[in-house]
Amino acid sequence: MLKYLCFTALASLATLAQAAEQPVSIPVGDKTIAGILTLPDGVDHPPVVLMLHGFTGQKDEFPIAGTQTGLFTFMADELSKAGIASLRIDFAGSGESSGAWEDTTFTGQTQDAIDAFDWLQTQASVDGQRVGVLGYSQGGLVGAQLAGARPEAKALVLWAPVTNPLATYSTIMGADKIAAGLAAGDEDKITADLSWGGQTTLKGKFFHEIPLMSAAGAIASYPGPLRVIVGAKETIVTPQPIAGNQLLKYHVGPEDLVLLDSDHDFGAETSDAIAKADLAPKTVEWFTSNF
Known part of the structure; x- marks a missing residue:
């Protein structure tokens, strides 16, 4: 009954809530995590979702086709319409956060996520007892790590999460570069071509x-509600839906598990159709029904 009441309350606020975005800076030790906190207007003490971007990405994610709006920016607005706040962050070395990209590690990103989650629990503008997590691609792998470390997370949605890193990054950078990286020293630099174009070091x-x-x-180690959303036409995190079902x-x-007729980017680089009709509604639904 309590869950139903929470869902009804959030749904009734959907027509009132508009996105109000504010940049935030979270100092932790010698690093600073940059983010955008989106608060729905007219909602007191809303639940909040921490949003974790993918490999080589940043807090807004890539622009949706035909727009200058990032996929995560769009998702933050959709959450706000349901009366849910969000914080989308740049991992250290990405976007506007401190640090160098070449120093990125999975454990470093996981710690960034933990630090941002803990920060949200202390903020008076949101309900620190109702913090959810949304992770995309590598951010999905990090989101799973975060949920294991912070099992009090109220709900978890993972978009195309990396489940077999060795296979996925061999696809993205090539097996030869992965082998070279594994043989390199900790501080040795490896430059690799990316499967979607460009390079990374x-x-x-x-x-x-x-x-x-x-x-x-x-x-x-996470007992809370988990929804995994994957694309049947995946070419990066494969095979699907087997990888998601893992x-x-x-x-x-x-x-x-939600299986969409899409690729790794949910078609958003060519059309907003799947994001609007399936990806966003399925994501919002999971959070509203579990907060």
């Missing part, structure tokens, strides 16, 4: 963690 310490990261192992196999708690 990372140190050996990033590659050394690739075989050690397990989204399934982390999610086994998380459900190890997770114990409320869960489901």
Whole structure:
């Protein structure tokens, strides 16, 4: 009954809530995490979703086709319409956060996510007892790690989460570059071509963690509600829906998997149709029904 009442209250606020965005800076030790906090107008003490971007991405994510609006910016607005706040962050070394991209590691990004989650729990503008997590691609792997470390997270939605890093990053950068990175020293730099174009340079310490990261192992420590959303036409996190179902196999708690007729970017680089008709509604639904 309580869950139903919470859902009804959030739904009734949907027509009133508009997005009010404000930049935030979270100092933690010698680093600073930059983010955008989106607060729905007219909603007192709203629940909040922490949004974690993908590999080589940034807090707004890539622009939706025909617009200058990032996929995460769009999602933050959709959440706000349902009376839900959000915080989308740049991992250290990405976007406006401090640090250098070449120093990125999975454990470093996980710590950034934990620090941002803990910060949200202290903020008077949101309900720190109702913090959810949305992770995309590598951010999905990090989101699983975060949920394992912070099992009090109220709900978790993972878009195309990386479940087998060795296979995924071999697809993205090439098996030869992964082998070179694994053989390199911690501070040695490896430059690789990316499967979608462009290059990236990372140190050996990033590659050394690739075989050690397990989204399934982390999610086994999270008892809360989990929704995994994947594309049937995936070419990066493959095979689907098997890769997505791996998380459900190890997770114990409320869960489901949503399979969309899309690729890794949910078609958003060519059209906003799937994002508007399926991706956003399925994401908002999970949070509203579990907050």
